[in-house]
Amino acid sequence: MSTFELNRSAFAALLAGDEGRAAGILRRVDATSLVQFVTANKLEFHIATLDADSPVRAVIAPVLLRTIDVYWQSQAERQQSLLDELWRLADVFEAAGIEFVLLKGLYFAERYYGGIENRFSWDLDVLVRCSEAASADRVLRSSGYFRRSAVVLSRSLTSNFTHAFDYGNERPRFSVDLHWLLSRHPSFRVDEDAIWKHREDTSLYGRRFSVLSPEYEVVSNALSTFRDIQRGAIRLRALVDLYKVLELEDARIDWNAFFDKRQEERIAGIAVNVLALLFELLECEKRFPGAAGLLDRSRERLVSLPGGDAETLFAPGRAALANRAWTSNIYECSRARVAVWWLVSLPFRMAVYKSGRRYANLKRRVHVLKRRLRGEQNLPAAAGRRPMP
Numbered sequence: 001m002s003t004f005e006l007n008r009s010a011f012a013a014l015l016a017g018d019e020g021r022a023a024g025i026l027r028r029v030d031a032t033s034l035v036q037f038v039t040a041n042k043l044e045f046h047i048a049t050l051d052a053d054s055p056v057r058a059v060i061a062p063v064l065l066r067t068i069d070v071y072w073q074s075q076a077e078r079q080q081s082l083l084d085e086l087w088r089l090a091d092v093f094e095a096a097g098i099e100f101v102l103l104k105g106l107y108f109a110e111r112y113y114g115g116i117e118n119r120f121s122w123d124l125d126v127l128v129r130c131s132e133a134a135s136a137d138r139v140l141r142s143s144g145y146f147r148r149s150a151v152v153l154s155r156s157l158t159s160n161f162t163h164a165f166d167y168g169n170e171r172p173r174f175s176v177d178l179h180w181l182l183s184r185h186p187s188f189r190v191d192e193d194a195i196w197k198h199r200e201d202t203s204l205y206g207r208r209f210s211v212l213s214p215e216y217e218v219v220s221n222a223l224s225t226f227r228d229i230q231r232g233a234i235r236l237r238a239l240v241d242l243y244k245v246l247e248l249e250d251a252r253i254d255w256n257a258f259f260d261k262r263q264e265e266r267i268a269g270i271a272v273n274v275l276a277l278l279f280e281l282l283e284c285e286k287r288f289p290g291a292a293g294l295l296d297r298s299r300e301r302l303v304s305l306p307g308g309d310a311e312t313l314f315a316p317g318r319a320a321l322a323n324r325a326w327t328s329n330i331y332e333c334s335r336a337r338v339a340v341w342w343l344v345s346l347p348f349r350m351a352v353y354k355s356g357r358r359y360a361n362l363k364r365r366v367h368v369l370k371r372r373l374r375g376e377q378n379l380p381a382a383a384g385r386r387p388m389p
Helices: 003-015 019-026 031-040 044-048 055-059 062-096 105-112 130-141 192-197 214-230 236-249 255-264 268-282 289-297 310-314 319-328 335-353 357-373
Strands: 101-103 124-127 164-168 175-179 200-204 207-211
Touching: 003 019, 003 031, 003 044, 003 236, 003 268, 003 310, 019 055, 031 044, 031 062, 044 062, 062 105, 062 124, 062 130, 062 207, 101 105, 105 124, 105 200, 105 207, 105 236, 130 164, 130 175, 164 335, 214 236, 214 255, 214 268, 214 319, 236 268, 255 268, 255 289, 268 289, 268 310, 310 319, 319 335
Parallel strands: 101 207, 124 175
Antiparallel strands: 101 124, 164 175, 200 207
């Protein structure tokens, strides 16, 4: 077995609760490859949150454990600040009368990982209705945020080729991703009305938020995983997120209706292939009989992996072309149309998603300078939030 296979198999056992088996596999892995695998796939939290006497922690070199634990502690502390920022963001939207749905992030960690300290959140992701995206943009920019994403010619033109913009404020470590779609492609017909009709309410530290229904949690995770695969930036963490969703939601979802709806939305192939990848990499098909039944009934939609091996999708650098070829066979449109869309949308996607840290830092400095020239104060603290335990 390759080092990737050994590490992958160990984390599959760990997710299944078999720490003894996971430890046995990790004994065959050298420390360097384990460090590379854990950091590349953002899996530090899964080791740091184990009990001190876990057999998995016992077989990991102490220096690596210290590195993982320090990383986890610093990121867990960061979650508190993100929670403050979420409250402020919610205040901004509620004052403007704009409804929003939380995507992943702190709520996701609380619901599917058992606590916001158990999963690292990079930023705050919120979904607004397409019809309110422009209003949400204006509200954010008038409330102390600036758009970190670059645009080509105009916001309205660029938004036709993307599904979200990234926003920052004077605090360098925070960003907000404003979504108006779960994903963008000319072949997709994702039902926006259904997303909003079936959304659910949840409480996060005493405050109510709208979140996706179980069905659309699966859809959202499948689409984001598919995008990551396509651009050659897939991490195992994305599939772990989907695993965690299925742990709680597999029995709640009507999988026959799920598949019928995905066919209407023209993303059934994406859902099926991502689920198949999940089952292969995390060895969990028997754990999720509902999703596994869907896969059994729709195997004709499976597309062979490049080289016949899922590990190829994770190969840095050289994977991008193979990944793009694989995903192009899954879209429910011709490969020619996929290629045309990719070329036409490339300048807009590059502007939005590849602006870079230097561009964002420059925009932040300009943003802060403008606020000072206008005599505006620092961003107000969020009110009404209960402290984390």
